[in-house]
Amino acid sequence: FTPGTTALRGRLLTFLRAPQGPGDRDSYQYIADGLVLVKDGRIAAVGAAADLLPTLPAGMGVDHYPDGLILPGFIDTHIHFPQTQVIASYGAQLMEWLEKYTFIEEQRYADHAHASRNARFFLDELARNGTTSAVVYGSVHPGSVKALFTEAEARGVGLVAGKVMMDRHAPTALTDTAQTSYEHSKALIGAWHGVGRQRYAVTPRFAITSTPAQLEAAGALLREHPGVYLQTHLSENHEEIRQVAGLYPEATDYLDVYDRFGLLGDRSLFGHCIHLSEREMARMHETASIAVFCPTSNLFIGSGLFDRAALENPARPVRLGLATDVGGGTSYSLLRTAGEGYKVLQLRGQSWPALAAFDLMTRGNAAALGLTGEIGQIAPGRYADLVVLDPSSTPAMAYRREAIQGDLEEELFLLMTLGDDRAVRATYIQGQRVHVRD
Ligand code: GUN
Ligand code: ZN
Structure with missing residues (x-):
C-alpha cells in the first residue's frame, strides 16, 4: 500500500467537539x-479552496466534488467479521x-482460505459504505484475525480487532480453553498490536460463553499489554x-461480572448496554x-431500546460509541445506523440531532477509541481517511433537498x-481513493 499525495475539493465538514444540541454552530x-x-497519506492542510489552490505543488491533481460533502471517514465501533x-x-x-x-456459520472460519476471501469482501463492503476504520470481532480461530489484519494492512486500513474467546456454552468446534485463548490472544497481540495501523482488542464474547478462568485470562492479557x-x-x-445471573451468582449485576476480572476501563467497549x-x-x-x-441490531434481534438520555445523564455521563453490529445489525452503513438510532430514541421519547449523530460516527467514535489524534477529524496530522457524500443520491433525496434550501443540519x-x-x-484511505460510486 502506498499512501497518497493529493488534494480533494468540495464542501468540508468536521466536528470539533460533541454538539450540545441542534444549532450548535461552534461544534463543527x-x-x-x-x-x-x-x-503521504496524512492531512497536511485544510482551508478555503481559494486560499489553498495557489499553494499546491505544480501538477498536483485535485479531485473536485462540487456538491459533495467531504467528511472524516466513518468509524464502526462494533462489527463481526x-x-x-x-x-x-x-x-x-x-x-x-x-x-x-451464528455458531453454525462461525465454524467455517477454521478454513483460512474462507477467512481470507471474507476479509476481502468485508473491507470492500466497509469502503463502499464510507467506513474507514472499525472495531471487529473475529471468530474463535486466530487465523480469522490474522487474515483480517493481513488484508487491512495491505489496504492501509486501521482496524482494532481480536479473536473471540469462548470456552463454554458453544459448539465444541467453536470453543477454546482459558489457557489456549490466553496463548492465542497473546501471540496475536505480539504479531499485530501496534504493527502498521493495526491494534488488538481482547475479545471474550460475553459472560455466558466464558468461564471465570477465561475472564481471568482476559484480565491478565489487559494487565500485561497496556494499550x-x-x-x-x-x-x-x-x-x-437472567443466564448471566445464574452463572455468576456472586456478581452484583452483569457489569460486575466483567468488573471483578479487571475488564473495565477507558479502552473497554461494551456492545449494546440496553x-x-x-x-x-x-x-x-x-x-x-x-x-x-x-440500533439496527437492537431492533432486528428485538433486544430493546438504548437509553441515550439515561447513559448521558450529566451527573455521571457514560462515554458512547455507535456501531452497526453486523450480522445482528442489518446494514454496513453508518448512515442507515444513525437513521435507525434516531427511531430507537424516538420510541424512548428522546431525540438525536443530526449534528450529534454525525459527530458520533466520526469524531465521537474516534474519541471513544482514544484516537482523535489519528482519525475522525479533517485536520492536519490526521490520516486522510475521508468519505465524500452525495446528498442527492436518490430521486427522493434530491427532491426533498429542494425544500431544504442549503440548510446544513437538515441536509x-x-x-x-x-x-x-x-x-x-467516494471513499479515501490515507489519501488513496479506494471506492468510487459507479
Ligand atoms: N452476544 C454474544 N455474541 C453476540 C453476537 O455475535 N451478536 C450480538 N448481537 N450479541 C451477541
Ligand atoms: Zn456484537
Whole structure:
C-alpha cells in the first residue's frame, strides 16, 4: 500500500467537539468550498479552496466534488467479521439467533482460505459504505484475525480487532480453553498490536460463553499489554441477563461480572448496554468504559431500546460509541445506523440531532477509541481517511433537498434518514481513493 499525495475539493465538514444540541454552530467547522491537501497519506492542510489552490505543488491533481460533502471517514465501533453471511437471518432473539445461525456459520472460519476471501469482501463492503476504520470481532480461530489484519494492512486500513474467546456454552468446534485463548490472544497481540495501523482488542464474547478462568485470562492479557482494547457484549437481552445471573451468582449485576476480572476501563467497549441499572451506569462512568449503541441490531434481534438520555445523564455521563453490529445489525452503513438510532430514541421519547449523530460516527467514535489524534477529524496530522457524500443520491433525496434550501443540519438529517451506500460518492484511505460510486 502506498499512501497518497493529493488534494480533494468540495464542501468540508468536521466536528470539533460533541454538539450540545441542534444549532450548535461552534461544534463543527464547515467550509462551503474547501480543500484538503494530503501528503503521504496524512492531512497536511485544510482551508478555503481559494486560499489553498495557489499553494499546491505544480501538477498536483485535485479531485473536485462540487456538491459533495467531504467528511472524516466513518468509524464502526462494533462489527463481526464472520457474520457477513449471517446478516438477515430470520426470526430469532439473541440466544436462539446465536445457536441457530451464528455458531453454525462461525465454524467455517477454521478454513483460512474462507477467512481470507471474507476479509476481502468485508473491507470492500466497509469502503463502499464510507467506513474507514472499525472495531471487529473475529471468530474463535486466530487465523480469522490474522487474515483480517493481513488484508487491512495491505489496504492501509486501521482496524482494532481480536479473536473471540469462548470456552463454554458453544459448539465444541467453536470453543477454546482459558489457557489456549490466553496463548492465542497473546501471540496475536505480539504479531499485530501496534504493527502498521493495526491494534488488538481482547475479545471474550460475553459472560455466558466464558468461564471465570477465561475472564481471568482476559484480565491478565489487559494487565500485561497496556494499550490493547477490550470488547465484549453487555446487557443486550433479558434472557441473556437472567443466564448471566445464574452463572455468576456472586456478581452484583452483569457489569460486575466483567468488573471483578479487571475488564473495565477507558479502552473497554461494551456492545449494546440496553438494560443497565443505575449502579451499572455509574460504574461505567467511574471507569470511563464505553457503551456502544447498535440500533439496527437492537431492533432486528428485538433486544430493546438504548437509553441515550439515561447513559448521558450529566451527573455521571457514560462515554458512547455507535456501531452497526453486523450480522445482528442489518446494514454496513453508518448512515442507515444513525437513521435507525434516531427511531430507537424516538420510541424512548428522546431525540438525536443530526449534528450529534454525525459527530458520533466520526469524531465521537474516534474519541471513544482514544484516537482523535489519528482519525475522525479533517485536520492536519490526521490520516486522510475521508468519505465524500452525495446528498442527492436518490430521486427522493434530491427532491426533498429542494425544500431544504442549503440548510446544513437538515441536509445531514436527510442523509441519515434516507441515505445509504448510494450516498457514498467516494471513499479515501490515507489519501488513496479506494471506492468510487459507479
Ligand atoms: N452476544 C454474544 N455474541 C453476540 C453476537 O455475535 N451478536 C450480538 N448481537 N450479541 C451477541
Ligand atoms: Zn456484537
